[in-house]
Amino acid sequence: MRNYSIALIPGDGIGVDVIREGKKVLDTACEIDGGISIQYEQFDWSCEYYLKHGKMMPDNGLEILKNFDSIYLGAVGYPGVPDHVSLWGLLLPIRRQFQQYINIRPVKLLRGIKSPLANRGVEDLDFIVIRENNEGEYSSIGGRMYEGTNMDMAIQNSVFTRHGVERVLRYAFNLANQQGKRKRLTAATKSNGINHTMPFWDEYVQKINKEFPDVKTDIIHIDALCAFFVTKPDVFDVVVASNLFGDILTDLGAAIIGGLGIAPSANINPEKKFPSMFEPVHGSAPDIAGKGIANPTAAIWCASMMLEHFGENKLAKAIMEALQDVLEEGRIVTPDLGGNATTEEFGEQVCRRLRENYG
Template structure:
């Protein structure tokens, strides 16, 4: 049986890191049937008059799983983020961002192992904005619902229980945003009572930022609203080496999209210099989502060995290997593990 997966290479370095992830996945010996869509974002806009064509959404709904490279989002103008549209149209309410120290990567902190759970469909990213031309005032409404809060908080607790984590920290701004953040915090306290084996606490967002750059080892699972989660997940990535090495997943009840969370880096596109680690690690998350834990372990261990050895790292990690050289080394090590 082959797994049917929707493949969205994206733009910039997206096709290069996507091809790398596909090569490593196929080295596991599992069979994949890829439904590849080259045109999303600006390329799709020119042809379909939308950055996210309906056939792409239909494919993800049908296959229930997608692997996605980075897609450029215009800043301050142009079309709405493809990432945001995917999350809202497919109701991918849980953004999951593991941030774990990798061997061979020098960072100020050791043994960081935390996961950010970001509510993905509402908050300030709900897209409820207004502009009063007469007064020149722009408003953006942060929509927080009981349903949306309950399901992301419960998702976090269930993940913690399933993966053996013992702490959940809820991040908010309830001292100022008393209705929105206040409701989120109160719901967290209610749900925490259902998981007595897990220690629950809460932090105000500004304090949480300080805590993470002082003692990140004190935290395990962090759950928060959309904007705060967006900020904290990038901050946490910086603790372990940057966006180029951390994975990401957007998960809903019906389907899931696994993606690299870094940008499209158009300045190095097509030069065989991109680091595919983030998307390869996202592919590991995808394998676990599919229940293929032995294959996921093989890819993880091959990647860790490559980092630990340090001979075939890309330039952003202090090495001189090309994208294809790094990929070949990791894929060969995956094959060795699954065959031996």
């Protein structure tokens, strides 16, 4: 029996709704496989927790999480709690302390979903963005001075280290070399306007490229790259970017495959010294929380990515096939996809199809 332990953090809003369905799909996968056992422990760390305790998680939260095989996160954020509080109080400490320096966001159009890009199908939209997840533009170095006066000022510094840049680039090059359909890597830059960190980034792209002579490499300015995501997405294979640029590109990537509600993400510690974390890209959407209309596609996709991280590739693929079968059939889908099914009905239909397909 292959045993895995997962920390469930449903979070706020629809995070609770969609993680419930993702767990249901994971449990069905274990049931039909027969060789997997998953132990869960659920934590109520969220904005609601913050309003009660003045913190997003307990002081020993990271110590509690470190021995799990994986973390399955819903979404955090709620009116009354500033976004920088919820982000820096839970998500970013987990990413950094557990060295989840690789953020993986597939830009893949699923069967049954129509892209907002005209005349683009599943064969055109299928690539991966690798985002540096621990440093770059999201480094918490800087500060405020003279607040409340006419000299009010703020400084935010970006941090790019050789260690941090090399490891994300090497991961992306390896991915392009081993799994890429075209063996092509595209690196985002802005070295014509950001004259220290971006030339540094470009220099290491060229350096690591020498280790992978079979990988065709392009270095493209972020503004042009955003345009190319829309005008010629079919040319991409693996895209690698710094923290901020990767964040922007992946939200655009989510938009062209049907919206933020569809897209998954994985925060990976490749060495598996610490747990990795899997979370939908979408937010907590408090306006529809508890109404049973949230689309759990991203959460279910995250469950598949989690199994793949565990090496359970057959089950991971089976979940994605079942999910796409349900989407393509279009009978039991949520309102955002033109249906009238509830979140729970959608999740149950994916479980039914998983049993049918796997049997």
